[in-house]
Amino acid sequence: MALLTKKHLALIRSLSTRHGRKESGLCFCDGIRSGGELLTLRSDLVEFLLVREGTLLPECAKQDQLKDKTFFLSGNEFDKIRNTVSSQGMIVVSRKPEMIPPEAPLADPFVLVLDKVGDPGNLGTIIRTARAAGLKEIFLTEGSADAFTDKVIRSASGAQFAVAVRSLGTLEETAERLHEKGIKHFFRTTPNGGKSLYREKLLYEKSAIILGSEGSGADQLDGALDVVIPMPGDAESLNVAQAATIVLFEYVRRWDENSLFQD
Amino acid sequence: MALLTKKHLALIRSLSTRHGRKESGLCFCDGIRSGGELLTLRSDLVEFLLVREGTLLPECAKQDQLKDKTFFLSGNEFDKIRNTVSSQGMIVVSRKPEMIPPEAPLADPFVLVLDKVGDPGNLGTIIRTARAAGLKEIFLTEGSADAFTDKVIRSASGAQFAVAVRSLGTLEETAERLHEKGIKHFFRTTPNGGKSLYREKLLYEKSAIILGSEGSGADQLDGALDVVIPMPGDAESLNVAQAATIVLFEYVRRWDENSLFQD
Incomplete structure (x- = not known):
């Protein structure tokens, strides 16, 4: 089982500020629904997954390629990371999707x-x-x-x-x-x-x-x-x-x- | 100028709980836009108005019948009342509109x-x-x-x-x-x-x-x-x-x- 390092924790903390997000190019996806969408649509972007012990993980979180990127935390450890009450036991840290270059054509009518x-x-x-x-x-x-x-x-x-x-x-x-x-x-x-x-x-x-x-x-x-x-x-x-x-x-x-x- | 009493303050605090709201039958309207609507639509329901000194009051807050119900507070006093960042310097405390009895006919198509x-x-x-x-x-x-x-x-x-x-x-x-x-x-x-x-x-x-x-x-x-x-x-x-x-x-x-x- 992979272990969370101090580097991970520092990164997570830095993502709470606009500056930190900009610098890292990463984003923070808190919750089963939106995290699940991210894992389903773009698991290639995922840096790592934080899971509170006992959380019922959606199927999309069980992909082989995510195994080494998934960290299980105790309730205490998990809650320390976020001070939002809305957290549902799964946090996904991922890269942002590629920016579409300004010269790209339009996609919709x-x-x-x-x-x-x-x-x-x-x-x-x-x-x-x-x-x-x-x-x-x-x-x-x-x-x-x-x-x-x-x-x-x-x-x-x-x-x-x-x-x-x-x-x-x-x-x-x-x-x-x-x-x-x-x-x-x-x-x-x-x-x-x-x-x-x-x-x-x-x-x-x-x-x-x-x-x-x-x-x-x-x-x-x-x-x-x-x-x-x-x-x-x-x-x-x-x-x-x-x-x-x-x-x-x-x-x-x-x-x-x-x-x-x-x- | 009317002065806020301890009774007012206790009432305001009690409105932050479901129980307190139920007991008093009052509600709490924080902000210029929604407070303004309340004052325009149903000023007859208003119990009192709290205004942070220096707040630009909308016209609807200047009605004669509201004069004795308007309390001006210093920034410090005002901020103590609410710990929301969204407050815009005006809070209206009012009765709820009359409940429509179950037997009343329908109003819309x-x-x-x-x-x-x-x-x-x-x-x-x-x-x-x-x-x-x-x-x-x-x-x-x-x-x-x-x-x-x-x-x-x-x-x-x-x-x-x-x-x-x-x-x-x-x-x-x-x-x-x-x-x-x-x-x-x-x-x-x-x-x-x-x-x-x-x-x-x-x-x-x-x-x-x-x-x-x-x-x-x-x-x-x-x-x-x-x-x-x-x-x-x-x-x-x-x-x-x-x-x-x-x-x-x-x-x-x-x-x-x-x-x-x-x-």
Whole structure:
């Protein structure tokens, strides 16, 4: 059985800071669900696994190639590592997926751009929902949250190991580069004003749909059309993760409508 | 200027426990946004307001009837009251809205039922989204989270003071009572199996749509039809708040389609 060294412990501690994560290039995945996704999707990225004695390990944690990387700890030792109450007895430390180079082509029929979305829970939820909707990538502008902190990984259920998180600079720079890659229409969601997104026929046709954080909304962008999510109620706005969900699943609905699925 | 008494302080402390909240019948609203909603929607419920010196108060906090109920505290005093970092300098302590009696008729064309949704953030987000979609009430079954803890109020941006949160017992009891009130169709969302909800024409016709918590899903219910949210991606499931958002805004989309809105 492999033994945890002081070097491992120092590494784990360093991952609790942004600086430490940046320096090591590693991330920290706490919990059975998101850890399980990581092990299933990208076990090649795993550096090591920490398991609290007595934890019922999912099948995906029993791969041969993980054997030498799995460390069993007593309850005391395990709990010392993390001071979160949400830990479920398994922690995966892994490398981040390879960055997709800026010049790489686009993978999906339309592009979701998150402009300075800073809340980790919202960002994670959006990545998870994008995966469910079938997107292969999403774009974050400069000033968005880091998609590989443990809170974002937990909220995403590890979906950032299935959906590529790409960055092309500020909103303006991102738009410019997307245009070069063939994006023809830019839509900006707003809490009020603009055409109903349900009525916009070109919404998913070689387009980029931009969502901003709640506080400030997406930045202005020359040439972008405003689309609104109609709200019959008297609410001021929606949470950005809910707005993204509506955008993503309106795409799924149109796909469902045109597909030959059996009822 | 009114002065805070020891009685006030003891009351505030007691509100941090479930027992204390139940006993007092009061709730605790921390933050400018959700506090502002409460003051705008239901200032009649307010017991008192705590304000950190130097906080820029929203207009809704300057109502005449609130003058004698507003206490200004020094930064130190204010911070002692709460050990959350999210506090924005205004805390509203208020009574909960009146419970709607079980025999009251239904207020909306369809009914959203949350079956044992325990996560406060998800519950709050769903209440906020239900408000945006124009619902006047939602139903929680026994075993759901308390809709009036400060975490739920924050996630809902105070929407529980606009949308009635009703309870009619267990899922089975709830269904029975809803049936007596004229609900004809019961739909249960599942992560897989069942008809696409986008293709279900009766989804919002005198119907109840039941969503369960992620872990276990909604309980089985005799006579309920399963509907599924199609997921082209390879994700296992959606967060329950995202599933609820899709259900609520498919309703809005159909409403938008049939309305005579100008583009």
